[in-house]
Amino acid sequence: MKVSLVLPAYNEEEALEGDLHAAVEALQATDWEWEIIVVDDGSTDGTAEIAASFPEVRLIRHPYNMGGGAARSTGIRHATGEVVVISDGDGTYPMRDIPRLVEALDDCEMVVGARTKEAGTLKFLRVPTKFLIRKLAEFISGARIPDLNSGMRAMRRETALPYLHMLPNGHSWVSTITLAFLTNSHPVKYVPIDYYPRKGKSTFHPVRDTGNYLMTIFRTITWFSPLKIFLPLAMLLLLTGTGKLIADVVRYSWRVTPSTVILVLGGLQILVLGLIADMIAKRSSP
Numbered sequence: 001m002k003v004s005l006v007l008p009a010y011n012e013e014e015a016l017e018g019d020l021h022a023a024v025e026a027l028q029a030t031d032w033e034w035e036i037i038v039v040d041d042g043s044t045d046g047t048a049e050i051a052a053s054f055p056e057v058r059l060i061r062h063p064y065n066m067g068g069g070a071a072r073s074t075g076i077r078h079a080t081g082e083v084v085v086i087s088d089g090d091g092t093y094p095m096r097d098i099p100r101l102v103e104a105l106d107d108c109e110m111v112v113g114a115r116t117k118e119a120g121t122l123k124f125l126r127v128p129t130k131f132l133i134r135k136l137a138e139f140i141s142g143a144r145i146p147d148l149n150s151g152m153r154a155m156r157r158e159t160a161l162p163y164l165h166m167l168p169n170g171h172s173w174v175s176t177i178t179l180a181f182l183t184n185s186h187p188v189k190y191v192p193i194d195y196y197p198r199k200g201k202s203t204f205h206p207v208r209d210t211g212n213y214l215m216t217i218f219r220t221i222t223w224f225s226p227l228k229i230f231l232p233l234a235m236l237l238l239l240t241g242t243g244k245l246i247a248d249v250v251r252y253s254w255r256v257t258p259s260t261v262i263l264v265l266g267g268l269q270i271l272v273l274g275l276i277a278d279m280i281a282k283r284s285s286p
Contacts, residue, residue: 001032001033001081001082001083002032002033002034002035002080002081002082002083003027003030003032003033003034003035003081003083003084003085003098003102004034004035004036004037004075004076004079004080004081004083004084004085004157005023005027005034005035005036005037005084005085005087005098006037006039006072006075006076006079006084006085006086006087007019007020007023007036007037007038007039007075007087007088007089008039008041008068008071008072008075008088008089009038009039009040009041009043009047009051009071009089010040010041010042010043010047010065010068010071011043011044011045011047012043012047012089012090012199013043013045013046013047013050014091014199015089015090015091015198015199016038016047016050016051016089016090017050018091018199019087019089019090019091019093019095020036020038020050020051020054020056020057020089022094022095022096023036023087023095023098024036024054024056025095025096026095026096026097026098026099027098027099029099030099032102033081034081035056035058035079035080035081036054036056036057036058037057037058037059037060037075037078037079038051038057038058038059038060038089039060039061039062039071039072039074039075040059040060040061040062041062041065041066041067041068041070041071042061042062042063042064042065042066047089048061058078060074060075060078062074066169067168067169067170067171067173068088068169068170068171068173069167069168069169069170069171069172069173069174069176070169070173072086072167072173072174073164073167073173076157076160076161076164077161077164079157081157082156082157082158083102083105083154083155083156083157084154084155084156084157084160085098085101085102085152085153085154086151086152086153086154086155086174087151087152088151088152088198090198090199091196091197091198091199092151092195092196092197092198093113093151093152093193093195093196094152094193094194094196097113097152097191097193097194098154100191100193101113101152101153101154101191102154104154104189104191105154105155105156105189107187107189108186108187108188108189109155109156109159109181109186109187109188110153110154110155110156110159110160110177110178110181110186110187110188110189111153111154111155111188111189111190111191112146112147112150112152112153112178112188112189112190112191113147113150113152113153113190113191113192113193114146114147114150114190114191114192114193115147115150115192115193115194115195116192116193116194116195117194117195130148130149133148133175133214133217134147134148136214136217137175137178137179137217140217140221140225140228140229141179141182141183141221141225141228142228143182143188145178145182145190146190147190148174148175148178148179149171149172149174149175149178150174150193151174152193153174155177155181159181159186160177163177163180163181166180166223167180168216172215172216175216175217175220176216176219176220179216179217179220179221179224180220180224183220183221183224183225184224222277223281224281225278225281226274226277226278226281227274227275227277227278229274230270230271230273230274230275230277230278231271231274233270234267234268234270234271234274235267236267237263237264237266237267237270238263238264238267238268238271240263240267241260241262241263241264241266241267242264244257244259244260244263245260245264248260
């Protein structure tokens with residue numbers, strides 16, 4: 001087996017060297033063939049030079065900053081291992097746990113490093129927001145998700161490749177691929193890992209990136225399992241319309257008001273659109 005470690009890096013000169021030393025040490029302790037790919041996402045500091053100083057590292061450079069998601073997709077496309085491990089190069093994830101994640105892949109397609117604590121900036125915003133988004137994702141996907149957007153995970157490369165063109169370029173890449181696997185019946189396992197305060201400046205924007213996470217959930221579910229969105233909305237309109245129809249009959253002696261007709265027809269239209277979207281999703285599924 002060959003393992004490819006992919007590290008996206010954007011202005012991570014403070015943390016990248018330590019992460020690479022830890023990753024090399026963890027991988028050298030295994031019996032696997034391995035490689036480390038650092039995707040420099042248009043850094044303006046010494047990130048690329050640090051990566052290039054490691055003989056074990058293959059450096060790929062984006063000409064400008066395209067986003068952490070784009071860097072991850074680039075790394076997976078260039079990887080040569082059957083198993084790809086994704087992590088961040090900002091000092092937040094324990095590189096020593098790479099073997100644990102890979103070994104847990106025996107009976108699944110993806111292993112997510114589920115963080116046991118929140119060590120990011122703006123905790124008072126991150127913790128409740130991530131909790132609500134995670135619960136929404138669990139409700140829609142029908143699966144338990146201990147950590148929706150962990151940046152450290154191991155996956156089978158051939159399973160991930162068909163989804164890369166659907167994934168966003170930003171922070172919501174990890175959330176999207178998690179939901180893509182779950183909604184397409186690829187088994188996902190979660191392994192607890194530590195999580196540390198990042199070194200350097202975070203590129204996370206609380207308002208913009210939270211909005212992107214929410215849009216990612218709805219877009220991904222609409223893409224892969226549209227009835228999870230269309231059906232509840234259609235049922236809500238149809239039940240409301242039916243209740244109003246009964247009230248109209250009782251109150252106006254069989255005269256149906258225009259609002260009742262709009263509710264019932266709107267529910268039927270959304271239901272039909274959901275069925276069509278579901279058929280398209282099933283036909284175009286990777």
